[in-house]
Structure formats: C-alpha cells, structure tokens
Amino acid sequence: MADPFDEILGLEEQFYDEGYQQGMTDGIKAGRIEGRTFGLENGFKKYVENGKLxxxxxxxxxxxASLQPSTNSLQKPSGNAASESSDVKSTKLPVLSENTRLAKHVKTLYALAESDTLSTENTEEAVSDFDDRLKRAQAKAKMVERMVGEMEHDPSKILSSNDGSIEDVSVLSARH
Incomplete structure (x- = not known):
C-alpha cells in the first residue's frame, strides 16, 4: 500500500523544479531583451561618435589649401546691384596651411570615418572592424587637431581629469 504522505513530501521538490525552470525561462528572455537594449545603446553611441569624426x-x-580654388579664377560679379547692396556676409573658415602630411592625415580620417564603407552587421568581425576604425579615426582626429591647433574644448573632459584640488586649476583653459 502506498503511503499517502509520499505525494505531499514530493511537492516541495516538484515546486522547486517548476520554479527553477520558470526562472530560467524568464531569465533567458530578460537577458536577451537587456542585451539587445545594451547593444543598441552602445552601437548608437559609437555611430554618433563616428558621425562627429x-x-x-x-x-x-x-x-x-590644395583643394581651394585659385584666387585668379575667382571674380566678383560686376554690374549686379542686388549683389553689391546685399548685407549678408559670407563667413568662410580659414584655409589650412599647405602641408602634405596634414592633408594625408585628413584624407585618412575621412576614409576611416566614412559611414558608407562601415558595416552595420551584427557579427563579431564587423563589430571588431568598426571598433578598430573608430579608434584609428579618433587617433587621426587628435593628430589633425594638434597640427591645426584646434583642440577640442570639452569642459567635462577637463574637469574629470583632476581631483578638484587648487593645484589642478592650471588645467582649465581661460576664456577671453
């Protein structure tokens, strides 16, 4: 004759197994959702950084300078009263000095950061290639910034590099 308490004593193990299986299923589902969200956020940040570069x-x-039109080929339109009385000023960025090394770095940066040639596939090789190109483009941008004398002014980077002591004030850039 079967003991009636055998079923009752087995309930704890049965409920434990069911809870464990349900937890595993829910964990796998939540992990995939969280992983996808994390991947999309990081991918977006990287793509924004690449776009800035x-x-x-x-x-x-x-x-x-090598891409600027020569001054001889530029002629002002004459006899056009509308263009002469225009109050709109054209703002032009200063031309960079003629430097073949600078031009090479700028063209390399352009090629590294060009979004048309970047793969958006979610494979290990494509992500690794994207990360490699982004790091190389960041390094090229820093080189060009130094050569041109246009360092990026990001107050959060300056302030996060010191410990807040009075001696660290020298790292802050003065505003004129």
Whole structure:
C-alpha cells in the first residue's frame, strides 16, 4: 500500500523544479531583451561618435589649401546691384596651411570615418572592424587637431581629469 504522505513530501521538490525552470525561462528572455537594449545603446553611441569624426573630416578636407580654388579664377560679379547692396556676409573658415602630411592625415580620417564603407552587421568581425576604425579615426582626429591647433574644448573632459584640488586649476583653459 502506498503511503499517502509520499505525494505531499514530493511537492516541495516538484515546486522547486517548476520554479527553477520558470526562472530560467524568464531569465533567458530578460537577458536577451537587456542585451539587445545594451547593444543598441552602445552601437548608437559609437555611430554618433563616428558621425562627429566624419563631420570634422569634411570640414578639414574642405579647408585644405590644395583643394581651394585659385584666387585668379575667382571674380566678383560686376554690374549686379542686388549683389553689391546685399548685407549678408559670407563667413568662410580659414584655409589650412599647405602641408602634405596634414592633408594625408585628413584624407585618412575621412576614409576611416566614412559611414558608407562601415558595416552595420551584427557579427563579431564587423563589430571588431568598426571598433578598430573608430579608434584609428579618433587617433587621426587628435593628430589633425594638434597640427591645426584646434583642440577640442570639452569642459567635462577637463574637469574629470583632476581631483578638484587648487593645484589642478592650471588645467582649465581661460576664456577671453
């Protein structure tokens, strides 16, 4: 004759197994959702950073002296009263000095940050290639910034680099 308490004593183990399986299922689902969200956020941040670098490269490429039209070929329109009385001032960025090394760095930065050639596939190789190109583009941008004398002014980077003591005031850039 079967003991009626055998079923009751087995309930704890049965409920434990059911709870464990339900927890594993829920954990896998939540992990996939959290992982996808994390991946999208990080991918977006990287793509924004790449876009900023691409924008900088476009500005620098268009400021290169070798790409500027010669002054002899530029002629002001004459006899056009509308253009002479215009109050609109054209603002032009200064032309970068003629420097073949600078031009090479700017063109390399442009090629590294060009979004048309970047893969957006979610494979290990594509992500690794994207990260590598982004790091190389960041390094090129720093080199060009130093050569041109246009260091990026980001107060959060300056303030986060010191410990807040009075001696660290010298790292802050003065505003004129």
């Amino acid at each position: 691409h924008g900088k490269s476009l500005v620098w490429v268009n400021r290169l």
